[in-house]
Amino acid sequence: MTIYIIVPAKRGGVYDYGKLLFETMKNNQVEVEFVEGFSKDFQKKKSNQQMLYF
Amino acid sequence: MNYSGYGFAKRGAPLQLIANLIKMKGKGVKIGTVFHELYASGPYYSSAFWLSGLQKFIASSIAKLSDFILTNREQSREWLKKQNNKINIGCLSVFSNVGETDTFNIQKEKKIIIFGTSEVRQRTYQAIGEHLFDWAQKNNFLIEDIGTKISNEALRQIFIKNNHLWKEYGRLSTVEIADHLQNASYGLVSYPINYITKSGIFAAYCAFGLCPVVLDKSMGAYKTDIFLTQLPEHSTVELSLSVGKNAWEYYRHFSISKTVDYLLTQANAQSKNRN
Numbered sequence: 001m002t003i004y005i006i007v008p009a010k011r012g013g014v015y016d017y018g019k020l021l022f023e024t025m026k027n028n029q030v031e032v033e034f035v036e037g038f039s040k041d042f043q044k045k046k047s048n049q050q051m052l053y054f
Numbered sequence: 055m056n057y058s059g060y061g062f063a064k065r066g067a068p069l070q071l072i073a074n075l076i077k078m079k080g081k082g083v084k085i086g087t088v089f090h091e092l093y094a095s096g097p098y099y100s101s102a103f104w105l106s107g108l109q110k111f112i113a114s115s116i117a118k119l120s121d122f123i124l125t126n127r128e129q130s131r132e133w134l135k136k137q138n139n140k141i142n143i144g145c146l147s148v149f150s151n152v153g154e155t156d157t158f159n160i161q162k163e164k165k166i167i168i169f170g171t172s173e174v175r176q177r178t179y180q181a182i183g184e185h186l187f188d189w190a191q192k193n194n195f196l197i198e199d200i201g202t203k204i205s206n207e208a209l210r211q212i213f214i215k216n217n218h219l220w221k222e223y224g225r226l227s228t229v230e231i232a233d234h235l236q237n238a239s240y241g242l243v244s245y246p247i248n249y250i251t252k253s254g255i256f257a258a259y260c261a262f263g264l265c266p267v268v269l270d271k272s273m274g275a276y277k278t279d280i281f282l283t284q285l286p287e288h289s290t291v292e293l294s295l296s297v298g299k300n301a302w303e304y305y306r307h308f309s310i311s312k313t314v315d316y317l318l319t320q321a322n323a324q325s326k327n328r329n
Contacts, residue, residue, distance in 0.1 A: 001321065001325045003318075003321055007056045008056070010060075010061045013090075015061070016151040017149070018056040021317065024310050030318065
């Protein structure tokens with residue numbers, strides 16, 4: 001099982017919260033990926049990478 | 055997914071996100087959503103007023119697409135349950151973004167911390183007024199200000215007048231912030247008490263065992279074991295330590311590891327269902 005932590009690209013408390021979840025899971029040897037954005041802009045920039053994930 | 059409408063879209067209504075989640079569901083992906091916010095409201099001249107209905111629709115749609123949910127207020131959980139009562143919906147306060155300590159420090163110094171964004175700190179100074187400096191003078195405390203510089207001219211004049219009681223640190227690293235929090239007695243923040251479980255600043259004060267002082271005039275007299283709503287008339291070490299210890303113990307219930315445990319338990323259960 002791979003867990004994808006999706007956060008809004010906009011920096012702030014929610015982004016930091018997601019980043020800490022990601023780092024803590026990674027330190028606990030969980031298979032986890034950090035995904036920023038997931039908005040229309042994000043899809044334009046990273047669509048290939050994202051479609052490979054999902 | 056960590057959901058905050060305004061994080062994903064300028065007006066807080068990320069319709070595209072629903073389409074993306076539907077695609078993901080179609081591919082068999084299980085979705086766990088951490089609802090940091092549901093929807094906004096505001097006066098008729100704000101976009102939040104006009105978009106509130108759409109924001110509600112989006113939050114409701116995401117709730118219906120989710121396989122499990124975590125949120126940070128009981129009232130939010132109740133609203134989410136009405137949208138989707140077939141899944142687990144947990145509720146944990148937000149954890150500290152600037153670290154936490156596994157041991158409660160009883161060697162506190164006579165320091166008051168005011169930290170956070172410049173907007174929140176400005177609001178905090180305005181809420182408590184010059185009483186803060188009178189109190190610090192009377193009780194021999196130092197006020198430590200941590201965060202982006204406050205530019206409000208009236209406040210800067212007050213800071214200059216009280217510079218023997220007030221020290222400005224500007225933006226610090228997480229490790230440096232933790233050092234300051236570890237040793238301080240009180241942490242001040244102006245925040246609506248009904249929403250306090252959403253405050254990362256409050257969580258940070260609890261995580262390091264400060265005695266939180268939450269300023270919210272709308273609540274009037276309000277008693278709790280884990281924070282004060284005003285600086286005590288006579289500061290005693292025992293009082294700040296006692297409330298600080300309660301706050302620190304309260305934090306243990308929603309620390310980073312507790313939150314991660316909750317999410318992993320939910321994710322593992324979903325993975326088993328899929329297999």
